[in-house]
Amino acid sequence: MRKIWWKILCIVLLFYVIFMGLMGPVPHLPILNESIRNTYFHVALWLAMTTLLFSSMIYSLMYLRSSNIKHDDIASELAKSGLFYGILGCLTGSVWANFTWGDPWPNDPKLNGAAVGILIYLAYLLLRSSFEDEQRRARIASVYNIFAFAVFVPLIYILPRLTDSLHPGSGGNSTFSSYDMNSDLRMVFYPAIIGWILLGLWLTELRVRIKRINRLREEEFTKAS
Amino acid sequence: MNNMKRFFSLLLSLLIISGNLMAQTAAGDAVPMADKLREDGKIWVVVTVIAVVFAGIVINMLRLESKVSKIEKDLNIK
Numbered sequence: 001m002r003k004i005w006w007k008i009l010c011i012v013l014l015f016y017v018i019f020m021g022l023m024g025p026v027p028h029l030p031i032l033n034e035s036i037r038n039t040y041f042h043v044a045l046w047l048a049m050t051t052l053l054f055s056s057m058i059y060s061l062m063y064l065r066s067s068n069i070k071h072d073d074i075a076s077e078l079a080k081s082g083l084f085y086g087i088l089g090c091l092t093g094s095v096w097a098n099f100t101w102g103d104p105w106p107n108d109p110k111l112n113g114a115a116v117g118i119l120i121y122l123a124y125l126l127l128r129s130s131f132e133d134e135q136r137r138a139r140i141a142s143v144y145n146i147f148a149f150a151v152f153v154p155l156i157y158i159l160p161r162l163t164d165s166l167h168p169g170s171g172g173n174s175t176f177s178s179y180d181m182n183s184d185l186r187m188v189f190y191p192a193i194i195g196w197i198l199l200g201l202w203l204t205e206l207r208v209r210i211k212r213i214n215r216l217r218e219e220e221f222t223k224a225s
Numbered sequence: 226m227n228n229m230k231r232f233f234s235l236l237l238s239l240l241i242i243s244g245n246l247m248a249q250t251a252a253g254d255a256v257p258m259a260d261k262l263r264e265d266g267k268i269w270v271v272v273t274v275i276a277v278v279f280a281g282i283v284i285n286m287l288r289l290e291s292k293v294s295k296i297e298k299d300l301n302i303k
Contacts, residue, residue: 028256
C-alpha cells in the first residue's frame with residue numbers, strides 16, 4: 001500500500017497557501033504593493049526546484065554506488081520535475097519583474113544564471129536521450145547530474161550575491177530574512193515551500209511509476225518475441 | 226506692528242504645512258494596497274475561482290493516480 005498522507009498534506013497546504021496567500025495580512029511596502037504575495041508562489045517555486053534538483057543529485061549518487069536502475073529512474077524524473085518548476089519560475093518572475101522592475105527580463109545576474117542553469121539541465125535530458133544502452137546512459141547521466149548541480153548552485157545562489165542584482169540579498173539589497181520578511185509572510189511562506197515540494201514529488205512519483213510500467217511491458221515484449 | 230503680523234502669519238502657515246507633512250509620515254499607510262477591494266470589491270470571488278481550479282487539478286491528479294495504480298495491479302508491480 002502506497003502512503004497517501006503526504007499527498008493529502010500537499011493538498012491541504014496548497015489550499016492554505018491559496019487562501020492565506022491571497023487574502024492574509026502582508027507588510028505594506030512601496031513599489032511591491034500587493035505583489036509581495038508573489039513570494040508564496042514565485043520564490044517558493046524556486047526553493048522547491050532547488051530541493052528537487054538536490055534530491056535528484058542524491059539519487060544519482062545512490063545509483064553510482066548501487067547500479068540499481070530504479071535510482072536512476074527517480075533521479076531523472078526528479079530532474080524533469082525540477083526543470084518544470086524552473087521554467088515556471090522564469091515565467092512567473094518575468095510577469096512580476098515586468099510590473100515592479102519595468103522589464104520582463106532585466107539584465108540581472110540572477111536571471112541570466114537561472115537561464116544558464118536551465119540550459120544545463122536541458123543538456124542533461126539531451127545527454128540521456130543520446131544513449132541506447134540503459135546502464136551506460138544511467139552511469140554517464142548520473143555523473144553529469146552531480147556536476148550539473150554543483151554548477152547550478154553557484155550560478156543562481158552565489159554569483160548573483162557577489163555583484164549587484166535586483167534580487168534581495170545581492171549588492172546593496174537586503175535579504176528577505178533580515179527585515180523584509182515578517183512573521184505574517186513566514187506563516188504562509190514556509191508552508192508554501194513544503195506544499196510546492198510535495199506537489200513536485202507527487203508529479204515525480206507518477207512519472208516514475210509510469211516509467212516502471214513501460215519498462216516491464218518492454219521486458220515482456222522482448223521475452224515474447 | 227505690520228511686520229510682526231506678517232511674521233506670525235508666516236510662522237502659522239509654516240506650522241500648518243509642517244503639521245500636514247507630519248500627518249503624512251505618521252500615517253505611514255500612504256502605500257496603496259487593495260484594502261478597499263477586500264472589504265467589498267468581490268475579490269473573494271477571484272480567490273474562490275482559483276481554489277476551484279486548484280481543486281479540479283487535484284481531482285485530476287488523484288484520478289491519474291488511481292489509473293496508474295490499476296495498471297500496476299494488473300502488471301503485479303508491488
